[in-house]
Amino acid sequence: GWKWSDCIKPTAGTETCMSQHVLYVLSGRMMVAMNDGERYELKAGDTGVIPPGHDAWIVGDEPCVLIDFTAGADYGRK
Numbered sequence: 001g002w003k004w005s006d007c008i009k010p011t012a013g014t015e016t017c018m019s020q021h022v023l024y025v026l027s028g029r030m031m032v033a034m035n036d037g038e039r040y041e042l043k044a045g046d047t048g049v050i051p052p053g054h055d056a057w058i059v060g061d062e063p064c065v066l067i068d069f070t071a072g073a074d075y076g077r078k
Contacts, residue, residue, distance in 0.1 A: 002064075003057035021050040021068050028064030032056045042066075 004017050012018070016035055029043045035053040042048050050056070058064045 001058040001061075003055070005055045005057075017050075017054050017056065018052045020052055020070055021048070022070045023048055023050070023066045023068045026065040026067065028062045028066075029059040030056055030064045030066070031059050 008017070009015070023042075025042050025044050025046045025048070027044045029041055031039060031041050032048075032050055033039045033055045034051075041059060
């Protein structure tokens with residue numbers, strides 16, 4: 001499955017995601033691991049604010065569909 005540190009890190013050039021995300025999860029599940037060691041799971045129906053300094057990955061086989069209200073259109077493409 002998808003994991004930030006595997007799929008985006010090589011393009012971002014940082015150890016963890018340094019963008020803040022404000023999001024709503026439509027379906028699926030995503031695990032978030034903060035640089036300080038805190039971990040939490042977001043699932044369908046959850047809203048969340050993920051501060052800079054995190055990794056994230058999809059949990060299970062169901063696609064995770066979410067709306068990110070803050071990420072730029074070119075995020076991960078630079």
